[in-house]
Amino acid sequence: MRTTRPRRLLLQLAGLLLLPVGLAAAQQPATAPALPPTPFPAVAADTLEVIVSARAVDSVRVEKDRLLGERRDAESRWTTYRDQSARLKSGVGELKAAVDAAENREKAARKEKRDGDRIMAQVEKRRLERARDIVDARFGLRLAQVEYARIEREFLDAAVRADDAELAIAERRDALGPVAMADPSQRQAFQELTNRWLQALRTKAARGYDVEDRRFKVVEAQLELLKRQRD
Numbered sequence: 001m002r003t004t005r006p007r008r009l010l011l012q013l014a015g016l017l018l019l020p021v022g023l024a025a026a027q028q029p030a031t032a033p034a035l036p037p038t039p040f041p042a043v044a045a046d047t048l049e050v051i052v053s054a055r056a057v058d059s060v061r062v063e064k065d066r067l068l069g070e071r072r073d074a075e076s077r078w079t080t081y082r083d084q085s086a087r088l089k090s091g092v093g094e095l096k097a098a099v100d101a102a103e104n105r106e107k108a109a110r111k112e113k114r115d116g117d118r119i120m121a122q123v124e125k126r127r128l129e130r131a132r133d134i135v136d137a138r139f140g141l142r143l144a145q146v147e148y149a150r151i152e153r154e155f156l157d158a159a160v161r162a163d164d165a166e167l168a169i170a171e172r173r174d175a176l177g178p179v180a181m182a183d184p185s186q187r188q189a190f191q192e193l194t195n196r197w198l199q200a201l202r203t204k205a206a207r208g209y210d211v212e213d214r215r216f217k218v219v220e221a222q223l224e225l226l227k228r229q230r231d
Contacts, residue, residue: 054169054197064163071156078149085142092139095132102128130231137228141221148214155207162204165197 054060102125109118172193176186 054166054173057167057170057174060163060167060170064160064167067156067159067163071153071160074149074153074156078146078153081142081145081149085139085146088135088139088142092132092136095128095135099125099128099132130228133228133231134225137221137225141218141225144214144218144221148211148218151207151210151214155204155211158200158204158207162197162200165193165200169193169197 102121106118106121106125109115109121169190172190176183
């Protein structure tokens, strides 16, 4: 059976109309195959670490007793330096008044042309000025030592608190046995105690920086006193 010319034209026209659809379908990318799941790194499962380990109970107690003794010594030094600084402050005031008096005598002798008295007043004034400068430097040293003893006392207080926090961990660990740290039911309690201990250690470290700063100022005051004694 032969196809008529009009029918052939209709078929060709239909083919031309369907051609873009076929090309578009051919140009679409094929669906990508599903990727395998990302392997879970073994290191991600190891997230528990004992950050700090408490020492033996006896070791912590021995250190705490030593710190308490040093704290009492620091308190005693603070009281002594405070009392000495008060006396030295009064002495500086007395020497300043004595220097002013000697200067007035020198001026009076010069006005009255009493050379002997003027020279004696001048010598006395210089001696008093040197004593005033030395006592003033001693006063400055005592003030630095008072502050150093105060900060040292605060450092020792912080150190005792850190030992108390460590002792709480050590005693709980000993009471629960060697598997206590690995027991999930005890993990949160030990983490809370560890947080308290680390906070105390941070405060202790901060006070330690302050102690070194005050010690530096004490040495500076000692150098100033030595300089004035050598003048």
